[in-house]
Amino acid sequence: MSNSPVVPRLSTTPVRDRATWIAYAQMACYAWFIYSFGATLALLRDEQGTSRSVSSLHGSLMAIGGLLGGLLTARAIDRWGRGRVLRVGAIATAIGILTYTMPGGLPVTLFGIFFAGFAGAFLLISINAFLLDHQGAAGPSSLTESNAISSFAGLVGPLVVGVGAATIFGWRVGMWAVVVALLVAEIIRGRNTAVFGVAGEVARHHDGRHLPRRVYWTLAVLMCFLATEFSLTFWGADLLRERCNFGPAAAAASLASVTGGMLVGRVWGSRLAQRLNTELILKGSIGLALVGFGLAWGFTLWPIVILGMFTTGVGIGVHWPLGVARAVRSSGGLTDHAAAAASVAGSIAIAVAPFCLGALSDVIGFHEAFLLVPVFLLVALVILIVRPVPDEPGAVRVVPILE
Incomplete structure (x- = not known):
């Protein structure tokens, strides 16, 4: 039997107990790492003197x-x-991040980010599955809360990287902050880890069953969503440097416009989802992201470009939490396996999309290659229309964040 405390399964409001706050904190650490990493790519490329294609290998290996x-x-x-x-x-994950920031050239940074990505998958999947199971009917709400907090961490992370790059501290301070936070969270967790789930629970949950076919359509949509998000976060700084003539530090810090927009998008999405079908929200968010991308891609005046990136961030902000909940809703109760499948699908998208954009930019130019982003969004929209996943009758979608 699990040692998890009994949580009212019919409650639609997350129970914010100690275990839940630790999970939220670790999710925020992961988000800080991911979005800070995107801000460091251009800075690391300058240090190592590599092309965009070679630099994009970091994202692919992660x-x-x-x-x-x-x-x-x-x-x-x-x-x-x-x-x-x-x-x-x-x-x-902390060890991998430390390795990524160590001196030693390209082989060391590539191995470090690969190991951080490998370890981070165990962290992310476990947190998602824990929140969905621990909170019962309030699982999607809890997942949305955790992603809102993570979005704030993702907003602050690139700012710290940019400020560090412009001062004597250097850009690496933005990554070292994650290492400290992860270790502090483990100290606070203490020795008793059973509350987060003990051995054998997954077997009792799935009983040898396999994911239904409909889950794979939700994963295809999720891949398009993450291809969009990480193309922006990995290469957004380069867009600002090329189109607006920003310096390296300013461009890295300005990636906070995307992550800040994502934070607003998740708050906005949590309110709308109390009234509207989640499928409709996702379709509308794609339309908003396309409008924002048009502003960011089509202009060179920095206020308009920043506004476009912020608007795109607002649009894509709901994609990951609602996309994961959508996959879980299609899984027939196979929570851990659906969360793991979502992570695998997302990893494939993150490995392929930014690398393709970087490689294509070396051939046809960076501005033209960035048109891959609206292609990803349009493909997701088509799948949403052709293969909808209706909300379960009476199921909670999301609730106001941190009420």
């Missing part, structure tokens, strides 16, 4: 590491329990 981790996470949770997997994943 995603490949996440893919491998995602394939192993459900089995690891089944064998050792979510609590132990969370602890090992957090410490290993």
Whole structure:
């Protein structure tokens, strides 16, 4: 039997107990790492003197590491329990980040980010699955709360990287902050990890069943969403440097316009979802993201470009939390496996999309290559229309964040 405290399964408001806040904090750490990493790519490329194609290998290897981790996470949770997997994943992620920021050239940074991505998959999948199971009917609401907090961390992270790059501290201070936060969270968690899930729970949950086919359509949509998000966060600084003549530090800090927009989008989405079908929200958010991209791509005046990136961030802000909840809703109760499949699908998208954009930019030019972003959004829109996933009758979608 699980040692998790009993949570009212019919409640639509998340129970913000100690375990939930620790999960929120670790999700925020992961978001800080991901979005700070995007801001460091251009700065690291300047240091190493590499092309965009070579630099994009960092993002691809991080995603490949996440893919491998995602394939192993459900089995690891089944064998050792979510609590132990969370602890090992957090410490290993910190080690990978430290390695990425070490001197030693391209091989060291590539290995470091690969290992951080591998370990981070165990962390992310375990947190998502824990929140969805621990909170019961309020799981999607809790997931949305955690992503809202993570969006704030993702807003602050690039700013710290940019400020560090413009001062004597250097850009690496933005990454080291994550290492400290992850270790502090583990100290606060303490020795008792059973509340997060013990060995064998996954086996009892799935009983040998497999994910339904409809889940894979939701994963295709999720891949398009993450292809859009990480193309922007990995290459947005380059767009600002090329189109607006921003310096390296200013461009890195200005990526906060995307992550800040995502924070607003998740708050906005949580309000709308109390009244509207989530499928309709996702379609509308794609339309808003396309409008924002048009502003960012079509102009060179920096206020308009920043406004466009912010608007795009607002549009894509609901994509990950609603996309994951959509996949889980299609899974027939296979929460851990659906969360792991979402991580694997996302890792593939993150590995391929930014690399393709970077490689294509070396051939046809960066501005033209950036048109891959609206292509991803349009493909997602078509799948949403052709393969809808209706909300479950009476199911909670999202609630006001941090009420």
